[in-house]
Structures are given as structure tokens and as C-alpha cells.
Amino acid sequence: MPSYEVHYFPAPGRADLQRMLLEVGGASYTNAFLEYMTTWPAVKETMAFGMVPKLTVVESDGSRKDLFESSAIEAYLAEALNLMPGPTAFERAEALSVISALAELEDKVRLSLWLPTLDERKAAHATYCTETVPRYLKYQERFVRGDWYFGNKMTVADLKLYQLYLWYEDMYSSSGQNPFKVLAADFPKLGKIITTLDKGKAGEYARERRDFGKFGWNVEDWKFTPK
């Protein structure tokens, strides 16, 4: 059985879903944290594309191989940890299509984080939560094919949904604006997936091992800032 190292900053960010996959998949892993101002610049050039996260796969014979780019890492771990709907190319691609659509929704809020004034940020987040999110989630709700996205088996698609829910909690719990909660009545199947995951290993990861106390949502400023 291989073990894994997740090389990233001490924040959920773009490593959150892969850490969740490793936890739910029962894999042995460690976090190799990089500090943005000190250790990160020294190792940036060693990364295949100059970016992290990096996943190091450590085989039982001690050999190591590195994988970069969160979407590739997530696809790899989902397959390696039996968190895909099935073994065929089509089944795996369908799971990736759900992740891709949710990632597109996730990306749509990023611009709001960087708007120059507090008022602009608050307004952009409000529009995102009330207009953009339901537009995307209605298709997600329709897609769900059972207790989980793909029927009876929990997969990376469900975990991606939960990872998005957690990020919304980071940003919106203090203002009671998490669209998954505000619009819960419109998205019962998605809500049930989140509730179920929250009670299991994914929820335990979220509460115990997802946040490293270094960064947080600044309620006054509507930004993520160092603590």
C-alpha cells in the first residue's frame, strides 16, 4: 500500500479535496507544509509547473513519484482509492464532469475575493450567492442518481460537493449566507449528501484536520487573511 505526501500551504485551498479523498479513502498521508515567504520560493522551481499542490506517492519499496495540478491529483486519488463510480473510462469521465461543473461554480466567486472595496466585495458575494449559485446547483440537483451522485456508492463527486460546501462555510457562516443552507429547500438531494458526509469521515476531517489555524475569513473585511 502506498503512502502519500501532500505538499501545499497550511490552508485548505487547492489541497482540500485531495486531503479529503485521502482521509475518506483511508490512506496513510502526511502534510508537507510550505511557508509562502520562506520555504516556498526555494522549492518553486522544483515543481513541474512552478505550482503546488504536489502529491508525492511513496510506494512500499520506498520509491517516490510526484504528481502536480489539483485536478490531475484528484482524478488520480479518486481512482487509486476506489472513489470513482466504476472502472470504465466513461464512468470516471462522468465523475470528472461533475467535478468540473462544480469547479466552474467555485471559480466564479474568486474575482469577488479581490475586488478593491468592502462594499464591492459584499455586493459581489451577495449576487453570487443569490443568483450564480442556484443557476449552477439546479443542474447538480437534477444529476444526482440516488443517495449519492452515482447511486449507492459515495464517490469523488460527492466529496467535491462537500468541499465546496465547506468553502462556503468558511466565507459565509458568519453572515448566515451559505447558499447550501439558505436555499436548502430547493436542493434536497444535494443537502442530504452534505448532511451524510458531515456525519462521517469527511466531516471528521473537516472539523479536526482541515484547518491549520494559519488563515481565516476576516468578517469585517470580507477577505481571507493570515491569523
Place this chain on the structure above:
Amino acid sequence: MTTYELHYFNAAARADLSRLMLDFAGASYKNVLVKGVEWGTKQDTTPFGKIPVLVINDADGSTKELAETSAIETYLAEVLGLMPGSSPFERAETLSVVSAFVDLEDNLVAASLGATSEARKTAHEKALVESVPAYLRYQERFVRGTYYFGDKVTYADLKLYQIAFKLEEMYGASSPLTTRAADFPKLTKIVESLAAGKAGDYTRNRRILGIRQWFKDEWTWGFVAE
């Protein structure tokens, strides 16, 4: 034999590489071009309210559909023999190359977000000198043989090729792959090799550019009349 339909607008954009892959691999496929006026009624029939959508018609008569550009390309790469190997790691490594190129594309989209053509011009000229060569430098370093993963053309090489002609469409002779070709010998060799073969034939004779074009004086993509 499996046949494919690729449903998308009459434009290159997010269908460009899937079409290239299907053509390059000699698959039996057709383009279903969606007109702007048709999109309203079609939208809710798609899995996530977006196109492209790939329709797969299996030899046994069954049909299935797949949405999302990255998922469609990943699927086609696997079934059309355009992955370096069958193991999950090899396939994921290929996806990582493509993902890094998509990052570059997103960077260029950001450069066109400025409100004025002056602002956009400044952003693009900066990208041409800074971010684009930086992205390409990592890609050049990654190449492991004649092609990205050795002797065989894969999804990674075809993504590079798609990026190369996007850069040419946008920047003409100012594309860093041209102005700094000496810095990117391996990437240049891959692009030239593909241009000389089936991929080049597709690009010259069957590639759909359609209604979306780069407006070079505006430094942005836009639409011409349908």
C-alpha cells in the same frame, strides 16, 4: 463501431481540441453546430446547462452523453489511444500537463478583462513577456522525448498544438513560441511535427473557426454575425 457527435457552437473555443482529437485518431464523428437562437431551448437538455456535450453512439445501438470540456477530452484521450499508458498515474500525468496549459489559457482570458483596449493591450503585452514564457519554460522542461511522453503522440502534445495555434491566432508573429523559438526547441519540434502530419491537415482543411474571432485591435475575443 462507435460514432460520436460533438455538440457546440459554430466556433473553435471549447470544442477545438476535442474535434482535433477525434479527427487525429480517425474516429467516426460529426459536429452538431448549435446556433445562438437554438441555445435557449437546448440548454436544459444538457447535463449542466453548458456545451460542449459529447454524444457517444455505441455499436450496440446504445447512446450516452458526456458534458464538460475537460471530462470529454480526458475520455476521448483514453478511448482513442491518446494516453501514454493505461495506468492511472500515466493518465493523471497527462492531465497535469493539460491542466497547466489551461492555467495559461485562463491567464490570457484575465488579460482581456480590462475595460478599455489600452488596458487589455497592456495586460497582453505584459503576459507575452512574463507569464506566457514562464508557463512555456516549465512545459519545455517537462517534455520527455520526441513527444511529451516519449515516442507516441498523446493528448498532451495535441493540447500544446491547440495552444500554439491559439497563440498564433491572438498574437501572430509575436507569439512567444515564434519570437522565443530558440528557448523552446522541444515544444517547437512537437508543433512542427504535428503540423506536418494529420493534425496539420485537420487544422488547414477541417478546423471550425466559425463565429468567434480574436479582434486584434481590441485585444479581446468576440463574435461576428452568424
